[in-house]
Amino acid sequence: MPDARFWADSTADFNRALPSQPGPWLILSTGGSDGAFGAGLLNGLSAAGNRPAYSVVTGVSTGALMAPFAFAGSRYDDALKAAYTQISAADVFEVGSTGESFVDSWPLKDLIAKQITPALLADIAAEHRRGRRLFVITTDLDAQRSVVWNMGAIAVHAVDDGGDAAPNLFRSVLLASGSVPGAFPPVLIAVESNGKKFSEMHADGGVGGQFFVAPLGLTASTSGYRIPATQLYIVVNSGLQSDFAVVQPTTPSILTQAVGMAVNVDLRLMLDRIYVAAKNSGTGFNVAAIPASFSAPSRGPFDPQYMGALFSVGFDQGRSATPFASAPPPYPGQPPSTQSNDSDQPQANDPKPGADR
Amino acid sequence: MRTLRTVGTAMTIAALLTAIAASPSDAATRRYAPLHAYDGLWSVSIQTEAGPCDPSYRYPARIVGGQVLQADNDFNYQISGVVVSNGAIAVTVSRGGQSATGYGRLRGTVGGGRWSAGGNTCYGTWSAMRRTGRSAMQRAAN
Numbered sequence: 349m350p351d352a353r354f355w356a357d358s359t360a361d362f363n364r365a366l367p368s369q370p371g372p373w374l375i376l377s378t379g380g381s382d383g384a385f386g387a388g389l390l391n392g393l394s395a396a397g398n399r400p401a402y403s404v405v406t407g408v409s410t411g412a413l414m415a416p417f418a419f420a421g422s423r424y425d426d427a428l429k430a431a432y433t434q435i436s437a438a439d440v441f442e443v444g445s446t447g448e449s450f451v452d453s454w455p456l457k458d459l460i461a462k463q464i465t466p467a468l469l470a471d472i473a474a475e476h477r478r479g480r481r482l483f484v485i486t487t488d489l490d491a492q493r494s495v496v497w498n499m500g501a502i503a504v505h506a507v508d509d510g511g512d513a514a515p516n517l518f519r520s521v522l523l524a525s526g527s528v529p530g531a532f533p534p535v536l537i538a539v540e541s542n543g544k545k546f547s548e549m550h551a552d553g554g555v556g557g558q559f560f561v562a563p564l565g566l567t568a569s570t571s572g573y574r575i576p577a578t579q580l581y582i583v584v585n586s587g588l589q590s591d592f593a594v595v596q597p598t599t600p601s602i603l604t605q606a607v608g609m610a611v612n613v614d615l616r617l618m619l620d621r622i623y624v625a626a627k628n629s630g631t632g633f634n635v636a637a638i639p640a641s642f643s644a645p646s647r648g649p650f651d652p653q654y655m656g657a658l659f660s661v662g663f664d665q666g667r668s669a670t671p672f673a674s675a676p677p678p679y680p681g682q683p684p685s686t687q688s689n690d691s692d693q694p695q696a697n698d699p700k701p702g703a704d705r
Numbered sequence: 706m707r708t709l710r711t712v713g714t715a716m717t718i719a720a721l722l723t724a725i726a727a728s729p730s731d732a733a734t735r736r737y738a739p740l741h742a743y744d745g746l747w748s749v750s751i752q753t754e755a756g757p758c759d760p761s762y763r764y765p766a767r768i769v770g771g772q773v774l775q776a777d778n779d780f781n782y783q784i785s786g787v788v789v790s791n792g793a794i795a796v797t798v799s800r801g802g803q804s805a806t807g808y809g810r811l812r813g814t815v816g817g818g819r820w821s822a823g824g825n826t827c828y829g830t831w832s833a834m835r836r837t838g839r840s841a842m843q844r845a846a847n
Contacts, residue, residue, distance in 0.1 A: 436761035438750040443764050443800075444777040448842055455763060536844060547844045598781075598801070648759030 351501045352517070356485060356494035356556065359563050359573075365498055366576060367479045371403025373577040374418060375561055376411030378554035378611065379585025380528075381650045381658075383410030384432040385638045386583040388659035390414070391429055392666020394422040404481045404577065406560045408553040410585055412484040412525035416464065416499065419482040420471045431463060433659050437650040446533050450600060453523065453532040460519045466506075469515060473507045476500025485553035485560045486524040489534060494556030497521045524550035530603070558615045559584070567625040574629040580622065581672060584615060584637035588677055619676040634672035636665060740771045740790050743811050746836045747776075751798070751805070751820060756827025758805070764798060765836070792816070807831050 354361030376386055393399035399422060407415030417428035439459050441451040472482060482499040499518060506514035517537070524535035529551045536547040553560070559582060566573040590612065595605045619635060626633040644657035665671050750763045765776035766784050773786035773796050786796030792811040797804060809818015809831065816833035 436752070437759070438752070438761040438763040441763065442748055443762060443779065443782060445779045446777075446839070446842075452765075452839065454839070533842065536842065549844070647757065648761075651760045653760070 349502065349505055349514070351498060353495050353497045356496045356560065357563050357565060359565055362496070362563050365481060367403045367481055369403070369479070370576045370578050372400045372579040372581060373404040374402035375559050375580060375582040376405070376407040376415050376418065377559040377582070377584045377586065377615070378409035378411060380410055381655050382585045382638060383414055384655040384658040385662040386411065386585045387414055387428045387432040388662025389583055389636055389666040389671065390418055391425045392663040393671060394425050396667045398671070401480065404483065406483040406485065407525070408485045408557070408559055409526050411559065412522055412553060415482060415484060416468060416472060419475060419480070420468060424468070427463065429659065433652065433656050435459065435650060436652050437648060440650050441532065448533040450531050453527060456526065457523050460522050464515065464519050464522070469503045469506045469518065472500055473503040476504055483560065484521055484525050485556065486521060486550040487553055487555040489549045489551055494553060495550070525553040528552045529555065554611070558611060558618055561622050567621055569621065569624055575625060575631045577631050579632035579634060580626050582619070582622065582635045584635060586611065586615060587638040587640060587642065588612065588616060589640050616676070623676050633674060635676060636672045743768045743788050743792070744770065746838050747833050748836050749831055749833045751831045752829045753827055754829040758803065758822060758827035766796070
């Protein structure tokens with residue numbers, strides 16, 4: 349399937365894969381079970397009649413898992429809701445080290461197989477033929493490069509070619525995009541190049557960035573590229589503030605909190621970068637993230653009550669008059685003008701170390 | 706709140722099995738399967754109905770000759786128990802200072818029952834399904 353994918357840093361391949369006409373783009377971020385927020389937001393946007401047919405949808409990790417439903421349209425809202433409110437940890441992983449990871453993700457693989465039906469693939473293929481694009485990002489660990497999978501093109505192969513190869517590839521890509529290295533096993537994807545067969549090792553797309561708009565060379569602050577989108581709608585399946593938590597002295601707890609902080613920093617930096625790129629492109633910037641006021645407790649990974657509460661918050665925000673902000677939320681203590689030179693001075697509302705305790 | 710401690714595992718298992726296996730209706734109506742009928746790899750899904758325990762978890766377990774054993778070398782949890790020829794089963798899972806005991810029945814390739822922990826601090830249901838073994842990840846290159 350030569351049209352199935354391209355390197356995420358290939359500007360030429362990216363431009364070739366884009367729709368011929370500018371339109372609104374939907375960008376779905378990482379976030380694990382916090383993807384319930386994005387699922388709720390999209391349902392809320394539908395309920396408000398405020399959800400366009402996005403010409404491009406991109407998804408990373410949990411964003412990848414919701415992207416096929418989001419791309420296929422509002423008629424899949426119930427399926428999207430179920431994917432984030434009717435599952436629990438037992439539907440996602442099995443405890444026990446596999447040798448490649450802390451837990452085994454065969455339940456998630458089975459879940460994806462049930463969710464990605466022939467009807468959904470046919471609908472995605474039809475939208476691809478209309479010129480819309482669905483991109484999912486994974487990380488090729490061997491190459492240490494991100495890969496963009498043209499999921500609509502794969503869906504077209506599933507419809508036209510028959511057989512299991514294309515549907516299985518579609519599902520494997522989704523599983524890989526959500527497979528956090530160390531936590532979940534990487535996914536081996538069989539490829540053939542120059543007559544040689546090889547199995548590539550792919551893992552969570554979030555390794556290369558928490559969401560994907562365009563190759564970094566195009567959105568760099570020194571780039572003159574204009575993003576060919578009328579509007580960017582970025583759904584951040586995460587809060588953008590630090591979450592205080594007493595860390596248990598276990599490897600998973602330590603990794604979760606440490607990686608969580610790194611992800612948060614990455615998210616903020618990426619939002620800043622894309623905000624400037626959108627501004628330079630004359631493209632509208634819109635971002636929605638889990639509000640800081642959300643404080644429902646989680647009793648464990650993929651807690652159905654927590655995810656249900658988060659879905660509701662997302663739904664209400666999506667149905668509201670202002671589901672998106674037009675700029676990234678300010679950092680604590682950020683001066684109102686970015687031209688100011690006072691940023692090194694302590695601000696009265698700067699959080700103090702230990703203040704949360 | 707996660708201070709549930711291991712209960713007298715062996716005594717609990719013995720008591721549960723006695724209660725389950727001694728059921729007159731079972732004895733009268735069921736043809737007991739060979740003890741090895743349940744041997745193999747299983748996956749157990751645990752759902753919490755009430756209490757401050759994790760809402761759900763899934764564990765692998767291996768049954769060998771009626772003994773329920775841990776299916777891997779993960780030291781973060783322990784699983785042990787017994788299953789008798791009519792499928793009645795009792796299992797204890799310990800993890801991170803928590804311990805829960807479940808009882809129920811296996812039938813063919815599935816099973817289910819109830820579980821509780823630490824004086825009913827938490828309780829819920831479990832279900833099991835037989836699995837084929839996981840093969841080691843191998844990379845094809847030629």
